[in-house]
Amino acid sequence: xxxxxxxxxxxxxxxxxxxxxxxxxxxxxxxxxxxxxxxxxxxxxxxxxxxxxxxxxxxxxxxxxxxxxxxxxxxxxxxxxxxxxxxxxxxxxxxxxxxxxxxxxxxxxxxxxxxxxxxxxxxxxxxxxxxxxxxxxxxxxxxxxxxxxxxxxxxxxxxxxx
Amino acid sequence: xxxxxxxxxxxxxxxxxxxxxxxxxxxxxxxxxxxxxxxxxxxxxxxxxxxxxxxxxxxxxxxxxxxxxxxxxxxxxxxxxxxxxxxxxxxxxxxxxxxxxxxxxxxxxxxxxxxxxxxxxxxxxxxxxxxxxxxxxxxxxxxxxxxxxxxxxxxxxxxxxxxxxxxxxxxxxxxxxxxxxxxxxxxxxxxxxxxxxxxxxxxxxxxxxxxxxxxxxxxxxxxxxxxxxxxxxxxxxxxxxxxxxxxxxxxxxxxxxxxxxxxxxxxxxxxxxxxxxxxxxxxxxxxxxxxxxxxxxxxxxxxxxxxxxxxxxxxxxxxxxxxxxxxxxxxxxxxxxxxxxxxxxxxxxxxxxxxxxxxxxxxxxxxxxxxxxxxxxxxxxxxxxxxxxxxxxxxxxxxxxxxxxx
Numbered sequence: 001x002x003x004x005x006x007x008x009x010x011x012x013x014x015x016x017x018x019x020x021x022x023x024x025x026x027x028x029x030x031x032x033x034x035x036x037x038x039x040x041x042x043x044x045x046x047x048x049x050x051x052x053x054x055x056x057x058x059x060x061x062x063x064x065x066x067x068x069x070x071x072x073x074x075x076x077x078x079x080x081x082x083x084x085x086x087x088x089x090x091x092x093x094x095x096x097x098x099x100x101x102x103x104x105x106x107x108x109x110x111x112x113x114x115x116x117x118x119x120x121x122x123x124x125x126x127x128x129x130x131x132x133x134x135x136x137x138x139x140x141x142x143x144x145x146x147x148x149x150x151x152x153x154x155x156x157x158x159x160x161x162x
Numbered sequence: 163x164x165x166x167x168x169x170x171x172x173x174x175x176x177x178x179x180x181x182x183x184x185x186x187x188x189x190x191x192x193x194x195x196x197x198x199x200x201x202x203x204x205x206x207x208x209x210x211x212x213x214x215x216x217x218x219x220x221x222x223x224x225x226x227x228x229x230x231x232x233x234x235x236x237x238x239x240x241x242x243x244x245x246x247x248x249x250x251x252x253x254x255x256x257x258x259x260x261x262x263x264x265x266x267x268x269x270x271x272x273x274x275x276x277x278x279x280x281x282x283x284x285x286x287x288x289x290x291x292x293x294x295x296x297x298x299x300x301x302x303x304x305x306x307x308x309x310x311x312x313x314x315x316x317x318x319x320x321x322x323x324x325x326x327x328x329x330x331x332x333x334x335x336x337x338x339x340x341x342x343x344x345x346x347x348x349x350x351x352x353x354x355x356x357x358x359x360x361x362x363x364x365x366x367x368x369x370x371x372x373x374x375x376x377x378x379x380x381x382x383x384x385x386x387x388x389x390x391x392x393x394x395x396x397x398x399x400x401x402x403x404x405x406x407x408x409x410x411x412x413x414x415x416x417x418x419x420x421x422x423x424x425x426x427x428x429x430x431x432x433x434x435x436x437x438x439x440x441x442x443x444x445x446x447x448x449x450x451x452x453x454x455x456x457x458x459x460x461x462x463x464x465x466x467x468x469x470x471x472x473x474x475x476x477x478x479x480x481x482x483x484x485x486x487x488x489x490x491x492x493x494x495x496x497x498x499x500x501x502x503x504x505x506x507x508x509x510x511x512x513x514x515x516x517x518x519x520x521x522x523x524x525x526x527x528x529x530x531x532x533x534x535x536x537x538x539x540x541x542x543x544x545x546x547x548x549x550x551x552x553x554x555x556x557x558x559x560x561x562x563x564x565x566x567x568x
Binding site: 092094095096098099102103104105106109113120121122143144145146147148149150152155156157158159160162 | 217218219220221222301302303304305307308309310350351352354357426462463464465466467468472473474475530545546547559562563564566
């Protein structure tokens with residue numbers, strides 16, 4: 001009888017554990033369903049384009065996120081200057097800042113590029129920010145004259161033993 | 163008992179929910195999630211690239227080689243440039259991969275699994291030169307917008323696949339077919355599911371060339387993910403953008419394909435020469451087909467200092483789009499005099515050719531070794547940057563390396 005009682009208690013114990021774990025699994029399942037229906041409800045962010053890269057930082061704290069060193073915005077490589085954050089917030093959501101930095105254009109060409117992005121690449125209306133962005137770009141990344149062929153530069157000299 | 167059933171059922175229900183959620187995670191990952199994976203700070207590890215490769219852009223990923231990295235006759239993956247218009251896809255299931263042939267000019271729409279494609283058609287292997295249309299863009303003045311490629315957006319790999327022409331014959335195309343356009347699974351940078359990052363193509367005549375492949379292997383192995391796993395259209399000698407990666411649909415068109423980056427000014431140059439900086443109307447822009455003649459000195463690396471009296475042995479590759487390269491010359495006096503290099507025949511059509519020369523220098527000083535290839539039609543590489551065009555394509559100016567004799 002006592003053995004039977006013991007066995008019954010053990011079964012009861014296992015049963016309780018099972019119930020609790022089933023409830024937990026059920027809750028996780030519900031979370032999964034919510035995730036399926038609306039993935040954004042898990043991303044805890046107020047301004048999605050700006051926050052998507054936060055995961056990349058090592059320190060992750062606010063101070064370092066937009067740190068500027070030697071006149072360069074570390075996170076993007078863009079030069080520090082008036083309008084920097086407007087450029088960061090509007091121009092680095094779809095593509096990296098490297099695409100901006102590589103390119104040298106006059107104001108007219110930048111406007112053309114912005115229109116092209118708006119017409120075909122889902123860039124939004126920049127409103128008053130457009131002027132700020134254009135000023136920043138032509139000031140910090142001005143056109144350079146290259147001529148028909150430049151000198152070879154950045155040559156790393158080394159001794160060749162043949 | 164009833165309660166136990168209930169518990170059991172809900173447990174299974176939530177497990178199914180979990181499984182369901184897992185499938186959703188895999189198949190339909192939210193944008194920032196897949197960005198996280200492919201924003202890995204180490205693209206070299208991510209794509210198996212050499213540390214000396216230059217990263218031009220991390221979103222989308224674009225990387226190029228330097229001349230000395232391209233010394234191999236068949237370019238190994240670590241030195242192959244990376245060009246993306248959209249996001250690199252993830253979680254590709256080769257076993258479930260299909261390719262559909264559709265469009266106005268197919269007799270009937272047909273879909274093949276990858277296995278069917280491999281088993282139904284004969285396999286061919288060719289060394290094919292692929293060069294980005296914008297390779298050399300960085301030298302244009304006034305500059306053209308886009309990735310500022312130097313000289314390293316070119317390579318020649320060994321591609322294995324089936325002939326696109328064989329598959330088109332099997333599918334059956336109508337007599338009014340003029341173009342094919344590819345479609346692929348990569349996603350637009352903006353995350354907009356209705357947009358394709360790129361969907362280009364070639365005329366039917368190019369589609370039917372022996373060397374135009376639907377390839378499933380590169381250099382004897384599965385194609386690396388970033389280069390189009392599991393299936394890539396390879397059109398050697400044409401702008402590499404015609405060689406669609408991750409291809410799952412080919413449309414046979416009764417007009418010039420009008421997919422993304424076929425229209426507007428993309429991959430087009432002025433039909434008639436224009437002055438630098440001139441505005442060109444869209445209707446005056448013509449689609450680039452065969453790439454122009456070009457060469458690279460891949461050995462030695464620029465910057466070699468050599469003892470006076472010693473000979474310098476140079477080597478490299480030359481290619482000419484659809485054509486064969488007939489001659490390669492070098493100059494050590496800034497183009498005043500030219501000497502001919504030894505040039506090998508191509509292994510197959512559209513493969514780059516290898517050249518070499520042994521150079522003596524008259525005295526100590528600063529030299530530049532220039533290489534200039536000439537194609538079968540007698541067209542040569544220019545010494546200066548060629549005709550300006552609004553988008554900065556087709557810069558085939560001769561390659562230069564710096565040498566000091568000390």
